[in-house]
Amino acid sequence: MKKKILTVLAACAMAIVLPVQTSCAVNTAEESADLAAGVRSLCDYLLTKPAEQKPDPTAADKNQDGILNAADLSLIKQSMLPLTEPNESKTLVAYFSRTNNTEKIADYIVELTGAARYEMSAKIPYTDADIRYQDSGCRANQEQNDKDFRTEIAEMPESLDAYDTIFLGYPIWWGEEPRIIDTFLEAYDFSGKTVIPFCTSGSSGIGQSEKRIASLVPIGRQLTGRRFAASASKESVSEWIGSLDLTPQEQEVTRMQITVNGKTMTASIADNEAGKALAALLSEGELTLSLKEYGGFEKVGALPQTLPKSDTQITTEPGDIMLYQGSQMTIFYDSNAWSYTRLGKIENVTAAELKEIFGTGDVTVVLTAIR
Ligand SMILES: Cc1cc2nc3c(=O)[nH]c(=O)nc-3n(C[C@H](O)[C@H](O)[C@H](O)COP(=O)(O)O)c2cc1C
Known part of the structure; x- marks a missing residue:
């Protein structure tokens, strides 16, 4: 079988060489040696390819300089x-x-x-x-x-x-x-x-x-x-x-995407135990949370599991994402003073924009890790 392929290849190589040689002679001994080495290399290469991928031998002088050499072989191989x-x-x-x-x-x-x-x-x-x-x-x-x-x-x-x-x-x-x-x-x-x-x-x-x-x-x-x-x-x-x-x-997750009411924002994840636990949750897949409107300043709802809390008294700002009572996420579009653990902060969105995005009703929020 290999012998048959070799015969076909030899014919193919001759078909490549002959038209070029008759129309433009190979000039020096060095060029002849280059040519022979090039054809050998092409044969070796072609042996590894199925028949339907063999090149058209009449089009072998790829760069059309009248000489068949390694540059043409490289172009033939590239096109295959x-x-x-x-x-x-x-x-x-x-x-x-x-x-x-x-x-x-x-x-x-x-x-x-x-x-x-x-x-x-x-x-x-x-x-x-x-x-x-x-x-x-x-x-x-x-x-x-x-x-x-x-x-x-x-x-x-x-x-x-x-x-x-x-x-x-x-x-x-x-x-x-x-x-x-x-x-x-x-x-x-x-x-x-x-x-x-x-x-x-x-x-x-x-x-x-x-x-x-x-x-x-x-x-x-x-x-x-x-x-x-x-x-x-x-x-x-x-x-x-x-x-x-x-x-x-494992790439550390330090930021997340927040999608709400068709709008996607980005947020940093807090560098504390609660933040790390949230990042670990997000590493497993996106989180979809149902958050209820509360007080005209926040949306709040249950997380799928409790996170480690280290609550302190905080006056929140719009964009703050807090852990409330260890098991709920609160996203602020306005301010409130209470005891929370920080989970993160929405980036580059103004208070007015946040108010508009979160609206007045309950929302579904999708959180995704940014890697
Ligand atoms: C321009 C040029 C510079 C080279 N410089 C070095 C060199 O500094 N040290 C060395 O050991 N071999 C050198 N070589 C030899 C090549 O590294 C070696 O032949 C290599 O295996 C060729 O790899 P290739 O067949 O994948 O092109 C050089 C070859 C060329 C063409």
Whole structure:
């Protein structure tokens, strides 16, 4: 079976090569070697894909420069891959890999964790000459020399909201992450996410790149990353993943949404025992409370359970949310002096607005945690 696929692929590769070669000869021995390596790499890649995803060989000279080389192969591969491979997992393996070493590690992580995958590619693909780092002026070197340079990415996921954990992979370029990784990091909000860097290199460690990633954008939690050799085994990747603390961190709930009479407001949650108990309740799901009008200054009603009270005499202000007698929530749209425990405070709404929102009758209030 594999032999048959290989024959088809060989034919496919020839079909790719021939029209280009006859219309525009491959000039140098170096270009021939590039071409052969490129076709081999494409064959390897295609072997992992079902037949219906094979590219149209007549359209192989993707950038239409008359030469079939790694830049075309990169574009072909890009057009065959969905932006992120859809998956139920909340973990994403996002990586850049120009010569497929990092991609091999990314593949292992996807296999081992069931994560979704996103391969970032440069909008202008890197040619072999672009990454010939022995040439001091090559594109990759120029980009690395300018810490503010941001390599444009070909296609980016609209959002990363579906993921809470991101394995971020790249090759080490001059001791650091390629600038395309900086472009990716600056495009999304990682403040609530766990990011785990991984890389491949000839011999350098991950050190500087990890520090740069940590200082570039706010990241919720960045785990210690890992450098792999190009020849790293799946077992060594598996061992590393096993050593990571991947249990999602419970995010502390300090604010909530309050919806009443079709209007949604936000409120802080008090930093006391009662507030913590309310936050814990909200962490389990939204709370719907029936609150009765009382005294022309408050709405009051039962909570589903008692909360720890530490009552003190308070003159309330509009927007105050109080615990009354340990088991009831009182929301003030005007003032009253009594003994309460603070639960929170509605933010950025005036007394007049509160009066209008809460109205004169009984209300149903829905409280939701803000994470
Ligand atoms: C521009 C450039 C700079 C590089 N700098 C380093 C380096 O500083 N240290 C190192 O060990 N390897 C370096 N390498 C080698 C790559 O890190 C290594 O080949 C890597 O595995 C390539 O990954 P990829 O196949 O995913 O692109 C560099 C390669 C390039 C193209």
